[in-house]
Amino acid sequence: MRGLIALLTVAGMLLPMDAVAQTIPLVTSSPMANGDTEYALGIQILMVMTVLTLLPAMLITMTAFTRILIVLAILRQALGTAQTPSNQIILGLSLFLTLFIMSPVIDVVWISSLSPYLDGDVPFDEALNMAQVPLREFMFAQTRESDLAMFAELGGYGMFASRDDVPLFVLLPSFLTSELKTAFQIGFLLFVPFLVIDLVVAAVLMSMGMMMLSPIIISLPFKLMLFVLIDGWSLISATLVSSFAV
Numbered sequence: 001m002r003g004l005i006a007l008l009t010v011a012g013m014l015l016p017m018d019a020v021a022q023t024i025p026l027v028t029s030s031p032m033a034n035g036d037t038e039y040a041l042g043i044q045i046l047m048v049m050t051v052l053t054l055l056p057a058m059l060i061t062m063t064a065f066t067r068i069l070i071v072l073a074i075l076r077q078a079l080g081t082a083q084t085p086s087n088q089i090i091l092g093l094s095l096f097l098t099l100f101i102m103s104p105v106i107d108v109v110w111i112s113s114l115s116p117y118l119d120g121d122v123p124f125d126e127a128l129n130m131a132q133v134p135l136r137e138f139m140f141a142q143t144r145e146s147d148l149a150m151f152a153e154l155g156g157y158g159m160f161a162s163r164d165d166v167p168l169f170v171l172l173p174s175f176l177t178s179e180l181k182t183a184f185q186i187g188f189l190l191f192v193p194f195l196v197i198d199l200v201v202a203a204v205l206m207s208m209g210m211m212m213l214s215p216i217i218i219s220l221p222f223k224l225m226l227f228v229l230i231d232g233w234s235l236i237s238a239t240l241v242s243s244f245a246v
Helices: 002-014 017-021 043-061 065-079 087-118 124-142 145-154 168-207 215-229 232-242
Strands: 027-031 037-041
Touching: 043 065, 043 168, 065 087, 065 168, 065 215, 065 232, 087 124, 087 232, 124 168, 145 168, 168 215, 168 232, 215 232
Parallel strands: none
Antiparallel strands: 027 037
């Protein structure tokens, strides 16, 4: 629950600050010509609904979710198990690993921003600014300088004097591009051992004259046995978590 509230608050970073700061009633009423009253939702309700629709995009672009999901998808492809594990299991494992990795960031957001705001100690705009700090630090730690410089040049920003000067809409694509690169690098290292098994099995089958037999069917038990013997799921999970260590 704390993580969901933290994500809702941080999602407000994507909204204009002047729109957030307006004190507009949630529901407005106006009399009609026939004597009835017409009720309308205020802009704050619309902003909350907009934030809720942005949550999936935030989960993909501002957290560890992208790297984990791509690595697990490449692993399944390397094993050659088609739809096993299923997409739902891969998404669930990616989600909970993301929550595990992001828990220190969520705790900092809760302590420094959300809790003081809910207690009424700080205004909303100040709480929003404080919530950005740990999330930006996380993204900067995983973003390559080359990617950041590329998007800064494409956006016409030039060189930034400090990290505080980097706008969020430059940091986000830089972070996501770096995550894609890292995910494919990890995926390549995972794919090579299973590719070697496929090549060995194919060579053995060709030497025995069994060219009509699919090497994938024969190599699958060997790949599964190798993955089980090295405790593959624990090793993959530990590797993914440690890859985000600063």
